[in-house]
Amino acid sequence: MTMVATQPLTDTIAITRTFDGIEAAAHRVIAQAGGMASVVKDARIAVLKPNFVAGRSAETGSTTSFALLKAVAEEVRACGAEPVLCETPGTEFDREATYTILGVEKFCEENGIRIARVDPEGGEQDWLELKPSGAKRLRTFHKPKFMQDACYINLPVLKTHVVSAMTLSMKNTMGILPRPDRRSMHTFGIDQSIVDMNLGIKPDLIIVDGSVGQDGEGPLYGDKADLEVLIAGHNSLAVDLACCDLVGIKPRDIPHLKLALEQLGEPAWNVVGENPGLIKQFRLPEQKKLYRFIFWLMYPLDYPYTMLVERGKHFCTTLYGTGLVGNRPQIKEANCTHCGKCVEACPLPNVINLQTLKVNYKTCQRCLLCFEACPENAISVKGYSGLRQA
Known part of the structure; x- marks a missing residue:
């Protein structure tokens, strides 16, 4: 070559x-x-x-x-x-x-x-x-x-x-x-x-x-x-x-x-x-064909999408906002005590509703601070990568 x-x-x-x-x-x-x-x-x-x-x-x-x-x-x-x-x-x-x-x-x-x-x-x-x-x-x-x-x-x-x-x-x-x-x-x-x-x-x-x-x-x-x-x-x-x-x-x-x-x-x-040699043997990610295809597909679909919506909006942002894809937190009603620790941990407004126990995926940025802060194990994380499945 x-x-x-x-x-x-x-x-x-x-x-x-x-x-x-x-x-x-x-x-x-x-x-x-x-x-x-x-x-x-x-x-x-x-x-x-x-x-x-x-x-x-x-x-x-x-x-x-x-x-x-x-x-x-x-x-x-x-x-x-x-x-x-x-x-x-x-x-x-x-x-x-x-x-x-x-x-x-x-x-x-x-x-x-x-x-x-x-x-x-x-x-x-x-x-x-x-x-x-x-x-x-x-x-x-x-x-x-x-x-x-x-x-x-x-x-x-x-x-x-x-x-x-x-x-x-x-x-x-x-x-x-x-x-x-x-x-x-x-x-x-x-x-x-x-x-x-x-x-x-x-x-x-x-x-x-x-x-x-x-x-x-x-x-x-x-x-x-x-x-x-x-x-x-x-x-x-x-x-x-x-x-x-x-x-x-x-x-x-x-x-x-x-x-x-x-x-x-x-x-x-x-x-x-210093030349420390091998520090840690890394494991590469599993190559999941479905995940890779969906991730790739968002980008060619974005070309016609951006012609129809206001400037700055993208197909992947809208798709993530539906809560159907990507790693995202979900609240398990049976475990939740309404303590509010998740809301306190979230740096953004209007993400978690303690009354409905719903996450607003249009504003959620998937930082998972709510998941990490919950003392009751009432929040799980869903997503294609299989992270922390409930």
């Missing part, structure tokens, strides 16, 4: 454990990877791209740790640049509700991080068109205009994914794209589209948050994995391969990594810092 690109010279992959705290480890791994000054250079803005796919806390292994973001922002400011957070959650989740559940606004205000709220639906005002040479499926897509002269710092989580098998640095960049482009990625083929996207958007620094990862049915409802590790580098494919080594995954078992190796070539890297 003819390769569409060649990998750059040997990358330095820095690995450090977080036994002394995530912030201390983050400062250390940045220094080991060459220092933040070599990343920022003359840029006035450093774009911080965490994984905030939905309102599930970093303690569950679903999202990027605030401690890592804090340390990176400090390093950026020390180099004279402004840290700017840019992230839009999955299409089925609301950005502002996700930020509320996670506490993003307060955290960013306290730590001097500006939030870039680009229009998630695309448009010329906020977005720059990219047409990278060699792309096979995703031949045209967009990135925020303000990133044009900024450095890009990718901060993914080390976790599994029910659709792409693993989500590491190559896939995490997807959260920067507008939702119409993400729809295209799913419709045209997510695995090849991830490779194509990485031809057009290349991070200046990657730090994979493996302080707490997620095993099994990730990226939201898998098993928490206390890996206590950070992995930093500059080449997305090399970083992802190094992450696979730490959790015992064969890269060619991950479809987009297999394609990347075939089309981009195998990168070379040197490990600095």
Whole structure:
């Protein structure tokens, strides 16, 4: 097979454990990877791209740790640049509700991080068109205009994914794209589209948050994995391969990594810092054909759907709002004592009605804080992944 690109010279992959705290480890791994000054250079803005796919806390292994973001922002400011957070959650989740559940606004205000709220639906005002040479499926897509002269710092989580098998640095960049482009990625083929996207958007620094990862049915409802590790580098494919080594995954078992190796070539890297070897043997998600088909079908159906509804509405959001699909909490009337702990735990209004014992799936963001807070085991979680079935 003819390769569409060649990998750059040997990358330095820095690995450090977080036994002394995530912030201390983050400062250390940045220094080991060459220092933040070599990343920022003359840029006035450093774009911080965490994984905030939905309102599930970093303690569950679903999202990027605030401690890592804090340390990176400090390093950026020390180099004279402004840290700017840019992230839009999955299409089925609301950005502002996700930020509320996670506490993003307060955290960013306290730590001097500006939030870039680009229009998630695309448009010329906020977005720059990219047409990278060699792309096979995703031949045209967009990135925020303000990133044009900024450095890009990718901060993914080390976790599994029910659709792409693993989500590491190559896939995490997807959260920067507008939702119409993400729809295209799913419709045209997510695995090849991830490779194509990485031809057009290349991070200046990657730090994979493996302080707490997620095993099994990730990226939201898998098993928490206390890996206590950070992995930093500059080449997305090399970083992802190094992450696979730490959790015992064969890269060619991950479809987009297999394609990347075939089309981009195998990168070379040197490990600095620590080399802990296998930390935990990960279990990849079960490939459920029905789930994958339904998940894929939502995206081609979204094309005609968005022509009929108001801007910003999507088929998958409407479908999730029916309560028929996806992981969702349900209240068991026989067990419920009406204590109200679930309502207190929910950061959003108008989600749980204690009188009817119903969950409003149009406003529920599937954070499962109600499930975790219930002292009576009166809430179960239903869904295609089979999570916590009653």
